[in-house]
Amino acid sequence: MKSNLLKYKGIHPGIVLDRELKKRSIKERPFALSIGEHPQTLNKITAGKRNIPIGLALRIERTLKLAEGTISLLQTYYNIEKEKKKEKISPDLSLIRNILFWDTSIEQIDWQKQSRAVIERIFEKGNDDEKNEITRFYGKAKVASTINTIKRRPMRIQSKSK
Incomplete structure (x- = not known):
């Protein structure tokens, strides 16, 4: 052996x-x-x-x-x-605000399995430093392909009724 x-x-x-x-x-x-x-x-x-x-x-x-x-x-x-x-398995967490992941513990995130959700959340609510760190971690190609496949929800404009 x-x-x-x-x-x-x-x-x-x-x-x-x-x-x-x-x-x-x-x-x-x-x-x-x-x-x-x-x-x-x-x-x-x-x-x-x-x-x-x-x-x-x-x-x-x-x-x-x-x-x-x-x-x-x-x-x-x-x-x-x-x-x-x-x-x-994780990006530099000192560059990412915990508040972005208010619904879960940031230490418990599986950064590979949940990459789509992470990228979507960071690019929806994150600042430039957070976006740069996620791009560095996942790579430009993965971030770009994920962003391109995110379905945009149409915004509803509510009219004020009197």
Whole structure:
């Protein structure tokens, strides 16, 4: 597995562990009990929902006869990849007023999935600095195509009746 370590770089180590267990025809529950871990904990790890602490990683490596540090390195690579993704996923929030997103927490916005709504809101109610930051973050082409597809609502002029 050591030679394949770079191949799994950035993948959750639990998913790699799950694959290794299946490859060796080892059932998850008996394996968990054999290393002194709760089966539910191991299940969350192999589903990629929980990190592997170093102590558990060492027990897994000893039991599966893996090179010491293999699982820990995979966990570290995964954590690094996760941190890199965090850096890339949002614009500079110091340039965007929270009031523009009054109906939601600005920290909870998925900037990729909700790009159309974000661009629409910023270009409808934002100032020049906010528009420039969103253009920098998404790119001119994406902003231009989104703005061109926004359906403009016709304005109604209400007459005053006496």
